[in-house]
Amino acid sequence: MLSVERLGKSFGSVEVIRNVTLTVNAGERLVILGPNGAGKTTLMRLIAGEIAPDTGHIRLDGQDVTALPPDARARAGLGRGFQTASLFESFSIAENLILAIAARMNGARFGRDPLKSHDLRHRARAAARQVGIADPDAPVASIDHGTRRRLDLALAMSGGAKLLLLDEPASGFGPGGAREIHDLIAGLPKHLTLLVIEHDLDLAFAIADRIVILDAGGIAHEGPPSTARPVLRAIYDA
Numbered sequence: 001m002l003s004v005e006r007l008g009k010s011f012g013s014v015e016v017i018r019n020v021t022l023t024v025n026a027g028e029r030l031v032i033l034g035p036n037g038a039g040k041t042t043l044m045r046l047i048a049g050e051i052a053p054d055t056g057h058i059r060l061d062g063q064d065v066t067a068l069p070p071d072a073r074a075r076a077g078l079g080r081g082f083q084t085a086s087l088f089e090s091f092s093i094a095e096n097l098i099l100a101i102a103a104r105m106n107g108a109r110f111g112r113d114p115l116k117s118h119d120l121r122h123r124a125r126a127a128a129r130q131v132g133i134a135d136p137d138a139p140v141a142s143i144d145h146g147t148r149r150r151l152d153l154a155l156a157m158s159g160g161a162k163l164l165l166l167d168e169p170a171s172g173f174g175p176g177g178a179r180e181i182h183d184l185i186a187g188l189p190k191h192l193t194l195l196v197i198e199h200d201l202d203l204a205f206a207i208a209d210r211i212v213i214l215d216a217g218g219i220a221h222e223g224p225p226s227t228a229r230p231v232l233r234a235i236y237d238a
């Protein structure tokens with residue numbers, strides 16, 4: 001689904017990503033762990049196309065997307081979660097979802113305002129249900145942090161994302177947030193591929209099929225969660 005080949009990135013004279021090679025399989029939930037400054041967010045930004053690598057390639061479903069801007073990568077199925085800046089705050093949750101679905105189907109004709117389409121309304125409600133949103137008619141301006149994150153995931157999926165990049169999904173939640181995010185992620189369709197950066201180790205181990213540990217810009221370890229703990233101890237206790 002995603003393959004990152006010999007990726008390298010420096011900021012000035014500092015090499016932040018060093019020769020990283022990584023694959024994420026369809027339907028897999030891969031969690032990236034590592035100490036502060038290891039390069040996790042930089043790696044995700046490279047994959048999303050927000051910054052360009054100095055060396056290496058990124059392929060999505062076999063297509064080389066290294067030179068593509070973020071919107072073209074999104075059209076190829078890559079979703080960056082939790083970037084809710086583009087929400088229409090005065091519209092309801094369902095209306096935001098309708099507009100996202102309509103935008104994805106931009107070739108299709110609705111014959112009228114997409115917000116009046118029964119078919120789109122039905123799809124929007126189903127998308128809201130899928131992420132556990134209880135009241136899809138609530139105006140977005142009034143919703144809490146957790147619901148906003150649920151909506152963000154639903155928007156990414158409605159936009160056609162097959163691979164979601166999530167950078168610290170539990171951040172910004174109070175106590176209990178990790179459990180909420182865990183349940184939300186566990187409830188996502190199994191065919192959806194996830195690449196997640198997470199600092200909360202319990203959450204990371206609970207959602208991961210595989211863990212990649214990044215340290216000083218390189219991959220220090222990759223394998224099933226059961227193999228990651230001794231490596232983490234060695235890095236954090238060093």
Ligand SMILES: Nc1ncnc2c1ncn2[C@@H]1O[C@H](COP(=O)(O)OP(=O)(O)OP(=O)(O)O)[C@@H](O)[C@H]1O
Binds near residue numbers: 040
């Ligand atoms: N745009 C930038 N310009 C210069 N240096 C940068 C830039 N972005 C990141 N860095 C540096 O690259 C290194 C890796 O940063 P990055 O945010 O990718 O690490 P991280 O593993 O996500 O860390 P954290 O867990 O603290 O979020 C850090 O030393 C950071 O200061």
